[in-house]
Amino acid sequence: MTIRHLRIFMAVCEHGGNVTKAAASLHMSQPAVSLAIRELETYYGVQLFERNGRHLKIAEAGRRLAVYAVSITGTFDDMEETMRSWETSGPLHVGASITIGSQFLPSYVSAFSARYPDSQVKAMVAPGALLEEKVLMNELDFALVEGAVHDSAFVSKRYMQDRLAMVLRPSARHLNRSVITLEEFRAMPFLLREKGSGTREVFDNAVEKAGFSVEPVWEAYSTTALLKAAEQGLGAAVLPYRMVVPALQSGRVIELVPEELDFTRSFHIIYQKHKHLTAAARDFIQLCIDYEMDYPLIHHSALE
Structure with a gap:
């Protein structure tokens, strides 16, 4: 039994047992629809419809299956939509050190949300040591920290001079x-x-x-x-x-x-070495990198 069987069954129900109309709505042949109904009945060992020529009248077992079929196909469709859009609409868990979190993170999130309105950014602002722990525990997708992290478990990318x-x-x-x-x-x-x-x-x-x-x-x-x-x-x-x-x-x-x-000093983006970054996460990181180009650092040093 597959989702396809349930969709065919629901189409026959929606067309009042008219197999011909159900087949047309599904762009299938009438024999293929009839075969799918028989396969369902064989699978469950029940009669889903009472037959009268080409027209079928739903039986008690069919009415019970219809309740489940509506729920199952609806849940399946929701799952399909969610998973297929996950790369751009799934939640993003971002960490930032206190300086970056107070000074830059709001601008990053605002710009990102304008580009990905369906993706929720969940932020954590905390000391760098705690952020490293959260990244390793996979509670954060990545973190923005002050200074490089010299640990082989992380990828550490410089993204801004400070x-x-x-x-x-x-x-x-x-x-x-x-x-x-x-x-x-x-x-x-x-x-x-x-x-x-x-x-x-x-x-x-x-x-x-x-x-x-x-x-x-x-x-x-x-x-x-x-x-x-x-x-x-x-x-x-x-x-x-x-x-x-x-x-x-x-x-x-x-x-x-x-x-x-x-x-x-430099700011760095850190994440687990083998972490899969979604398309949204990669875009967020690129947005952070681009920020320095838009707001360059003015140098003022006695060493120059």
């Missing part, structure tokens, strides 16, 4: 200055992201290479909180450049670049 900016409230002391010495830098009260974050890792690595370390006066998960603290004159916040552009343009903060320190 840099950190040290910003603080404008003051007469720093008027008309853009570069400071390492001694001045070390004396700053720092407002930093928490240990373990991608932003903090870039900062710590840079100062470690210069041969020293710093103890921040503030540590926070929230980049917004750190920027607000810098605007209030509580210290120097070291944050992703693209995030602080509006505050720089409005004059609420200024950027100072320390000599001999390199705060550049």
